Amino acid sequence: MPSLPELGIYFSLLLFIIGLFGVMLRKNLIFMMLSVEIMLNAANLAFISASSMTHTMDGQVIMFFVMAVAACEAGVGLALIISLYRAKSSVEIDDLRILRG
Amino acid sequence: MQEQTLLTLIVLLPLLGALINAFVLRFANVGVVCTVATFVVALPFVFSLMLFFGSVSEGTAVTVDLFNWISVPLINGKEFNIPFALTADRLSGIFLLVITGVGSLIHLYSGEYMVHEKNPYRFFVYLNLFIVSMLLLVLGSNMLVTFLGWEGVGVCSYLLIGYWYEDKDNSMAAIKAFIANRVGDAGFLIAMFLCYMLFKTINYSELAAIIAASPQTFLADHSIQITLIGLCLLLGVAGKSAQIPLYTWLPDAMAGPTPVSALIHAATMVTSGIYLMNRVSYMLVLSPTVMTTIAIVGAATAILSATIGFAQTDIKKVLAYSTCSQLGYMVLACGVGAFQYGVSHVVTHAFFKACLFLGAGSVIHAMHHEQDIRKMGGLLKKMPITSVTFIIATLAIIGFPGFSGFFSKDAILAAAWSGPFGNPIFWFVGWITAGFTAFYMLRLTWLVFFGTCRAEHPEHIHETNIVITLPLVLLAALSILGGLIAIPEVFTGKTDFITQFLSPVLGQAQSVMNAAGFHGVHLSHTMEFGLMGASVLIVLVGALFAISVYKNGPQGGDKFAKAFGPIYHLVRDKWRVDEFYELILIRPLAKFGRILHSFIDKTIIEGVVNGIPETLYTGTSVASDAQTGMARNYLKFIFISVFIFGLILFI
Numbered sequence: 124m125p126s127l128p129e130l131g132i133y134f135s136l137l138l139f140i141i142g143l144f145g146v147m148l149r150k151n152l153i154f155m156m157l158s159v160e161i162m163l164n165a166a167n168l169a170f171i172s173a174s175s176m177t178h179t180m181d182g183q184v185i186m187f188f189v190m191a192v193a194a195c196e197a198g199v200g201l202a203l204i205i206s207l208y209r210a211k212s213s214v215e216i217d218d219l220r221i222l223r224g
Numbered sequence: 225m226q227e228q229t230l231l232t233l234i235v236l237l238p239l240l241g242a243l244i245n246a247f248v249l250r251f252a253n254v255g256v257v258c259t260v261a262t263f264v265v266a267l268p269f270v271f272s273l274m275l276f277f278g279s280v281s282e283g284t285a286v287t288v289d290l291f292n293w294i295s296v297p298l299i300n301g302k303e304f305n306i307p308f309a310l311t312a313d314r315l316s317g318i319f320l321l322v323i324t325g326v327g328s329l330i331h332l333y334s335g336e337y338m339v340h341e342k343n344p345y346r347f348f349v350y351l352n353l354f355i356v357s358m359l360l361l362v363l364g365s366n367m368l369v370t371f372l373g374w375e376g377v378g379v380c381s382y383l384l385i386g387y388w389y390e391d392k393d394n395s396m397a398a399i400k401a402f403i404a405n406r407v408g409d410a411g412f413l414i415a416m417f418l419c420y421m422l423f424k425t426i427n428y429s430e431l432a433a434i435i436a437a438s439p440q441t442f443l444a445d446h447s448i449q450i451t452l453i454g455l456c457l458l459l460g461v462a463g464k465s466a467q468i469p470l471y472t473w474l475p476d477a478m479a480g481p482t483p484v485s486a487l488i489h490a491a492t493m494v495t496s497g498i499y500l501m502n503r504v505s506y507m508l509v510l511s512p513t514v515m516t517t518i519a520i521v522g523a524a525t526a527i528l529s530a531t532i533g534f535a536q537t538d539i540k541k542v543l544a545y546s547t548c549s550q551l552g553y554m555v556l557a558c559g560v561g562a563f564q565y566g567v568s569h570v571v572t573h574a575f576f577k578a579c580l581f582l583g584a585g586s587v588i589h590a591m592h593h594e595q596d597i598r599k600m601g602g603l604l605k606k607m608p609i610t611s612v613t614f615i616i617a618t619l620a621i622i623g624f625p626g627f628s629g630f631f632s633k634d635a636i637l638a639a640a641w642s643g644p645f646g647n648p649i650f651w652f653v654g655w656i657t658a659g660f661t662a663f664y665m666l667r668l669t670w671l672v673f674f675g676t677c678r679a680e681h682p683e684h685i686h687e688t689n690i691v692i693t694l695p696l697v698l699l700a701a702l703s704i705l706g707g708l709i710a711i712p713e714v715f716t717g718k719t720d721f722i723t724q725f726l727s728p729v730l731g732q733a734q735s736v737m738n739a740a741g742f743h744g745v746h747l748s749h750t751m752e753f754g755l756m757g758a759s760v761l762i763v764l765v766g767a768l769f770a771i772s773v774y775k776n777g778p779q780g781g782d783k784f785a786k787a788f789g790p791i792y793h794l795v796r797d798k799w800r801v802d803e804f805y806e807l808i809l810i811r812p813l814a815k816f817g818r819i820l821h822s823f824i825d826k827t828i829i830e831g832v833v834n835g836i837p838e839t840l841y842t843g844t845s846v847a848s849d850a851q852t853g854m855a856r857n858y859l860k861f862i863f864i865s866v867f868i869f870g871l872i873l874f875i
Contacts, residue, residue, distance in 0.1 A: 147859050155855075220853035 131172030138165035152204050152214045156197065163193045228288040230275050231310055234268040234320070235359050241265070242352035245345050254344040258335030261348035265331050265355050269324035276317045283728050285313035287365060294368070311365035311428070315502055315729040318567060319362040319495075322574045326491045327355050329695035333582055334483040336691040337589060347387060347481065354380035358492050362499055367416045367426040370500070374412060374464065377493045378405040384488060385480040397476040404473035408463015412500075415456035419507075422449050428503060432732050435506050439736045442510050453507065454514030457500065458521065465497030465551045467525045472802055474548055475532075478540040482585030485540060490547050490577035495570040497551075501558040502567060502726075505733035509561065512742070515645040519559025523640075523653040526552025528799065530657045533664035535796035537778075538595045539584045542668050546621060547577060549657060553636050556654060560646040561737060561744065562639030563730050568710035568722040569636060572628040575706045576620035579699035583614035586692050587672060590685050597668060598778040602677035606685045609693045611673045613700035618669045620703040622662040622763050628707030633658065634756055635710045635720065641755060644742035651755070658759055662766030667781075670774045678777065714752050 125133070138161055145158025167186045174182025208214050241264030249257050279286060293308040312320060331351060338344045357376025364370035382405075386398030419426050423434050435442055442450055461467065466474035477489050488494070501508060501518070508514055529548035536542045550573050557566035588595055590607060604611040620627040623634065637658070641651035679685060687693065709721045727734070737743070747755070774780045785792045794800065849857065 143863065147856060147863070150856075216855045219855075 128172040128176040131168055131175075135165040135168035135172065138162070138168065150215050150217055152207070152216055152219075155216060156200050156204070160193060160197065163189060227275060227278060227286045230271045231286055231288050231312055231363070232290065234271050234275070234324070235310065235356060235363065237264045237268050238352045238355040238359070242349045242356065245352065246349045250345050252345070254335060254339050254341070257345045257348050258331065258338075261352050262328055262331040262335065264352060265324055266328040268355075268359075269321070269328050272317075272320045272324050275312055276321055280312055280314060280317040281725075283314065285311050287311045306366060306368050306426075308369060309365040310360075310363040310369070312363060313729055314725055315499070315567065316362040318571060318725075319499055320359070322495075322571055323355065323358050323362065323492050326574050326578050326699070327351075327358075327487060329698060330483050330487040330491075330578065330582070333486075333585070333692055333695045334481075336689060337483050337585055338481065347384070350380050350383045350387070351484075351487070354384070354488060354493075358496070361496050365428060367419065367428070370503070371409075371412060371416065374460075374496065375409065377488070377496065378402065378409065378464075381405070381477070381484075381488050381493055384484040385477045387481055387484070388479075391479075394479040397473075397479040401473040401477045404470045405463045408460045408470055411456040411459025411463065415453045415460065418449060418453045418456065422446060422453070431504070432506050435510070435736065436732055439510065439739050443736075443740055447511060450507065451511040451513050454511050455517065457504065457508070458514065458518055461497030461501060461518075461555065462521065463497075464500075465494050465555060466548050467497070467521050467551065467555055468528065471525055471529065471548050472798075472805065475541050475544040475798070478538070478544050482540065482581060482588060485544070486578045486581030486585065489544065490581050491574040494547065494551055495554070495574070498554045498558060498566045498570050501555075502563045502730065505558070505563045505730055506736055508558075509644075509733045509736045509740070509742070512645065512740075515559055515561060517559070519556055519640075519645060519647075519650055522552045522555030522557070522559050523650050523657075524552070525549070526556060526657045527653050527660070530660035530664065531795055532798050533660070534667075535781075535792065536664075537598055539587065539597050539600075539668065539672065540581070540595060542597070542664060543577070543580055543584060546580075546661065546665065549661060550577070550621070553633060553654065553657070556640055556650060557636040557643075560640050560643035560650060561733075561742065562636065562643045562646075563733065564722045564726040565632065565635040565639055565710065567726060569632040571709060572620065572632040572703070572706040575699055575702040576617040576627075576629055579613055579617035579696060579703055580621065582692070582696055582699065583610050583617065586610040586688050586696065587614075589688055589692070591679060592684070594679065597671045599678050599680075600672045601675045601679075601777065602673070602682075603685065604673045606677075606682070607687045609687055610696060613693075613696040614673065615669060616700040617703050618665050620707075622665050622767060623658055623759060624763060624767075625760055626704075626707075628703050628705065631707035631710040631712065634759060635712060635722075637759055638712070638747060638752060638755055639744075642745045642747045644737045644744040646744055655758060655762060659762035659766040662763040663770045666767045666770035667774050670771055671778055675775070675777055712752070714749050714756075 142158045142160075142162030142165060145161060146155050149155050149158060167189055170182035170186045170189070172182075174180060204214055207219060211218060213219070241261055244260055245257055249260060275286060287309060288311075289307050289309045291308050292305060294304070294306040296304040298304055331348070334347065334351065338347050341347065354377060357373045357380055359373070361370055361373025361377060364373060379402075382398050382402040385401050386395050388394045389398075416426055419431070423431055425431060425434070459470075462470045474489060474494065478485055480489075508518070526549045529545045529552065533542050533545040533549065536545060550569065554566040554569045554573070557563070557569060586607065587600065587603060587610060590603075590610075591600065594600070616627070620629040623630045637651055637654045640646050640654050641648055677685075709725075712720055773784070797803075
């Protein structure tokens with residue numbers, strides 16, 4: 124039976140894969156953002172597990188930074204989605220190809 | 225100096241005429257164009273006369289060295305030089321007169337014949353260029369200048385046969401003539417190279433001097449090379465002079481305008497083979513094999529094309545086959561060692577054949593482009609001048625006593641029996657051919673000019689104007705008088721004119737033949753009269769037979785067609801030689817070409833050429849997938865690259 128921090132690492136891997144597939148397979152921008160949040164949380168979980176395994180505080184400090192950045196990202200991201208929806212009447216990612224090369 | 229200038233002008237004037245017509249008078253009317261074109265050939269004719277009756281007929285050759293044409297330094301420190309030099313001696317003098325004389329008459333005639341053409345200037349430019357090439361051919365003092373003219377006449381012949389290039393048949397005929405000539409030209413080229421290898425020169429006078437210095441050496445030690453050179457030259461001659469195996473282009477060449485048939489395919493270009501054989505006669509006589517081959521080719525062509533003449537119904541085709549046949553006589557004359565009689569027949573033939581062709585042109589013109597002799601008849605009353613001149617020329621070509629063809633042909637027949645390489649068999653073939661010629665020529669004349677008119681609108685047919693009839697009358701007069709140059713010894717008691725006249729040129733060949741022991745047999749006067757009588761007899765038989773068969777029109781021949789069934793069809797289809805060539809040469813070559821096309825071209829060459837851009841295209845299309853603008857694609861790349869990067873990092 125692995126220890127609790129080890130279980131946290133495995134769980135964070137699972138969460139990250141779920142988030143990654145969510146980003147890759149979803150077409151709706153909002154769901155894609157949700158999946159990105161899941162991936163960020165997976166990363167946070169990995170930081171915390173690692174810091175409890177090494178008995179240091181570094182991981183937990185970084186986690187706070189990540190949460191702050193994630194909150195900003197969610198705010199800016201949602202604002203972008205709203206203005207995109209105003210311009211194109213859609214939040215489907217396949218419709219938004221205006222930067223195509 | 226004076227004569228050198230004349231000689232240069234003779235070549236330059238027609239060239240100038242061609243340039244003026246091509247660039248200045250493009251849109252002038254036919255009268256102006258024709259006047260210029262005729263003038264630049266008629267003036268050289270006057271110059272040729274001056275030159276001819278000046279020093280050339282005295283026996284002095286006039287040479288002019290225009291410029292150094294080709295100059296290549298060789299490895300051994302020497303230099304390979306080909307000067308662009310012209311020489312007029314007695315042999316080229318005769319050809320000079322025929323080319324410019326008959327040429328200017330035909331230019332004059334063309335002015336009327338081509339009057340309804342849209343762009344007549346094109347026709348006259350080609351004609352003038354042809355005259356330039358032909359003059360270079362006979363005046364060149366080395367083989368390369370001759371070859372330049374030799375190719376030039378080929379090109380002009382191609383352009384003129386295909387003058388009405390919008391018609392596919394005409395274009396095909398032009399291509400056929402061009403290709404058959406190329407085959408012959410390859411022979412001439414190889415002969416020229418071999419000549420340079422063996423003698424280290426291709427200048428005619430130097431060649432003659434080298435051979436004259438030691439004929440025995442070349443007879444004994446170099447017989448294989450000499451034979452090879454001779455046979456390659458013969459191939460060239462066969463191409464230009466329409467001999468077996470390359471004769472099939474000449475009848476098809478009749479697709480061109482009639483003045484072209486008269487000038488190129490009867491009077492001048494096709495005789496260049498005879499000129500060449502005379503020019504290098506001292507070399508040909510070194511090899512009995514070559515001489516016999518030449519004689520056989522000539523005799524075979526003479527009789528084969530005469531038989532084809534029996535069943536042709538196109539007035540120009542009959543004349544074309546008769547040209548092949550008469551050229552066969554000339555080649556036979558050269559082959560048996562009587563080169564000068566080849567030349568005399570060239571001269572008389574130029575007169576009467578040009579007259580026949582121009583007469584045929586006059587008939588075709590009057591009949592509104594009808595060429596089928598079965599639809600003619602009774603033209604004697606409607607077109608008296610054309611008819612009488614045509615009949616005179618016919619009598620000349622069949623060798624009717626007193627006309628020019630009689631003397632020149634009789635000289636050849638006598639030489640075929642008694643010449644240094646002669647043989648009674650050659651005489652016999654020539655004799656039979658004379659009968660055949662009389663038959664098909666009288667068939668032609670009778671169907672066209674006698675009997676009842678079978679045209680649809682006989683009332684429209686009338687004599688053409690003076691521009692057409694004047695050349696006819698002049699040529700008919702020459703067809704009677706031209707024989708004077710070959711009146712045999714038996715009538716005058718002295719050697720005939722042409723033999724005497726050409727002896728400075730042909731003496732070399734004569735002395736080689738004497739040295740090698742080829743003397744020929746001496747014909748007694750009784751024998752000679754006997755041969756002459758036999759010729760006259762067979763000519764009369766042939767002629768009367770033709771008249772009796774065709775006296776009621778073309779259906780007279782149907783009885784023969786029935787009686788000879790398969791043979792008649794074979795003759796009418798020209799012995800199916802074209803089909804034979806098609807089967808053994810053209811189709812395999814075409815098939816080979818298709819294999820090359822599908823394998824080498826498509827697979828290898830196009831594979832490489834198309835393969836490079838295709839690979840690049842595939843590569844770039846993969847790269848351009850990274851630029852779709854689809855977020856999920858970008859993610860895919862990010863994920864894959866991170867995965868790969870991770871693998872690299874951890875393994």
